[in-house]
Every structure is written in structure tokens, then in C-alpha cells.
Amino acid sequence: AKANVGFAMNIAGTEVAKHAADILLMDDNFASIVVAVKWGRSIYASIQKFLQLQLTVNLVAVIITAVSAIGLQEAVLSPVQMLWINLVMDTLAALALATEPPSDELLERKPINKNDYIITLTMIKHIVGQAVYQLAVLLVFVFAGHKFLFDINHRQTQPNSILIFNGFEALGWNDQKKGHFGETYTVHAAYNFNVFMFMTWFNFFNCRILDDRLNIFHRMFKSTYLIVILVSILGLQVIFLTFLGPAIRVAQWGLGPASWALCVGFGMITW
Numbered sequence: 001a002k003a004n005v006g007f008a009m010n011i012a013g014t015e016v017a018k019h020a021a022d023i024l025l026m027d028d029n030f031a032s033i034v035v036a037v038k039w040g041r042s043i044y045a046s047i048q049k050f051l052q053l054q055l056t057v058n059l060v061a062v063i064i065t066a067v068s069a070i071g072l073q074e075a076v077l078s079p080v081q082m083l084w085i086n087l088v089m090d091t092l093a094a095l096a097l098a099t100e101p102p103s104d105e106l107l108e109r110k111p112i113n114k115n116d117y118i119i120t121l122t123m124i125k126h127i128v129g130q131a132v133y134q135l136a137v138l139l140v141f142v143f144a145g146h147k148f149l150f151d152i153n154h155r156q157t158q159p160n161s162i163l164i165f166n167g168f169e170a171l172g173w174n175d176q177k178k179g180h181f182g183e184t185y186t187v188h189a190a191y192n193f194n195v196f197m198f199m200t201w202f203n204f205f206n207c208r209i210l211d212d213r214l215n216i217f218h219r220m221f222k223s224t225y226l227i228v229i230l231v232s233i234l235g236l237q238v239i240f241l242t243f244l245g246p247a248i249r250v251a252q253w254g255l256g257p258a259s260w261a262l263c264v265g266f267g268m269i270t271w
Contacts, residue, residue: 042102078249099225190250198267
């Protein structure tokens with residue numbers, strides 16, 4: 001009487017039970033109840049994982065964009081970069097986190113009250129904690145990156161500029177150098193974009209876990225799709241930043257090996 005989801009046997013069950021039930025067991029096998037519960041909880045958990053990742057990314061992106069726009073009169077992330085981030089978060093992330101197979105551990109969880117929020121207090125703690133760290137890193141990169149990041153001083157057009165993109169006004173729209181690859185956009189922009197993507201990429205692993213367990217790799221290799229998608233995102237990021245610099249508003253040829261290692265290091269700290 002207290003159940004929110006009712007089961008009924010499709011063959012042996014009465015018509016009244018079939019009409020009243022939410023799920024019909026086509027094979028009249030009680031083992032199917034276990035399978036249905038497992039998949040139902042798996043879908044619910046997958047939605048929570050996706051929300052945990054998505055809300056973290058959105059919170060960080062909105063705040064850093066607003067702060068950089070106010071402080072530097074230009075947003076830290078260009079429209080093309082935001083499109084790539086949204087593609088990763090809205091499409092690839094959903095596929096990655098939703099394709100993990102259900103496990104028997106899901107059956108050990110307590111039932112969820114229909115009035116409970118899908119975003120739990122533990123999820124909020126993880127979202128806020130990750131957002132605070134990522135925002136701190138991005139603020140340092142954006143506002144102080146020109147003072148300590150590799151390659152910036154000798155590869156950007158105006159070494160003393162703190163502007164993220166060295167936009168048209170900073171470069172001088174009538175400058176003869178406009179349009180030359182590597183001179184229109186800066187290494188600084190590549191750093192900002194790359195470190196944000198790597199912090200998000202490493203946070204994929206964190207968002208798979210909805211509780212406070214320390215092993216974020218638990219059952220990760222049970223999902224082939226998850227591994228393929230994560231590797232694909234990493235490969236595409238390397239290609240975009242290395243070969244498509246002006247298209248995504250960063251310096252041509254992106255970053256050097258030491259710079260990539262620095263971005264990876266800040267991303268790994270999210271673990």
C-alpha cells in the first residue's frame with residue numbers, strides 16, 4: 001500500500017491488477033522485479049550524476065564569465081569555446097554517465113521518497129566544493145596568468161597586456177598584423193580554456209560517485225562507452241587547441257608540453 005511503483009503479472013495477473021500497476025512483468029518471473037528495480041535506480045542515479053557535473057560546469061562558467069567581463073571588459077570564454085563546452089557537457093557527458101551498467105549495489109540503497117529532491121545534500125557539497133576550487137584556479141589564471149604562465153610573455157602580441165584575448169581594440173583594428181595566425185589571439189586564452197576543460201574532464205570521474213567514497217574509479221572500467229567517450233573528449237581537445245587555434249580564439253599551435261602538463265596538474269587536483 002505504501003509503494004509508489006506497482007508491479008503486476010501480465011499472464012497470471014488479474015485485469016484489475018494490470019490496470020492499476022505501473023509495470024507489467026511480461027514473463028511472470030519474480031526475478032524480473034529485481035531487474036526492473038535495478039534499472040530504475042540506475043537511471044535515477046545516472047540523472048543525478050549528470051546534474052552533478054552539469055551544475056558544476058554551469059556555475060563555474062557563469063561566474064567566471066561575469067567576473068571577467070566586468071573586470072576586463074571581455075569574457076574569458078569565447079562563444080565557440082562555450083559551444084564546445086556545452087557539447088561536452090550536454091551530449092557527451094550525458095552519454096558517458098548514462099551508459100554505465102547497473103550493479104547489484106544499487107539494490108542495497110534505501111528507497112527514495114517520492115517527495116525527496118533529486119539533488120541531495122551530498123551532491124550540493126560536491127558541486128559547491130568543486131566550483132569553489134575551479135573558480136579559484138580560473139581567477140588566478142585570468143587575472144594573474146600573464147605574470148607566471150609559460151610562453152605567454154614571448155608569444156602574445158602585447159607582452160604586458162592582461163587582456164584575455166587581446167581583442168580587436170587592444171591589437172588595433174587597423175594594425176597591419178591583424179589576421180596573422182598567432183598574433184590575433186593569445187596563449188593566455190589557450191591556458192584559460194584548456195585548464196577549465198581539464199578540470200571539467202577530471203571532474204567526470206568525481207561525478208560518477210554520488211556518496212563520499214574515496215575510490216572514484218569504482219566500477220569505471222565496467223563501461224566501455226564511458227572510457228571511449230572520455231578518451232574522445234581528450235583527443236578532440238588536443239586537436240582543437242593545437243590545430244584550430246584561431247577558430248576557437250586562442251593562439252595558433254596552442255600550448256607547449258610543459259603548459260599542457262600544468263593544465264593537467266590543476267585538473268588532477270579536482271580528484
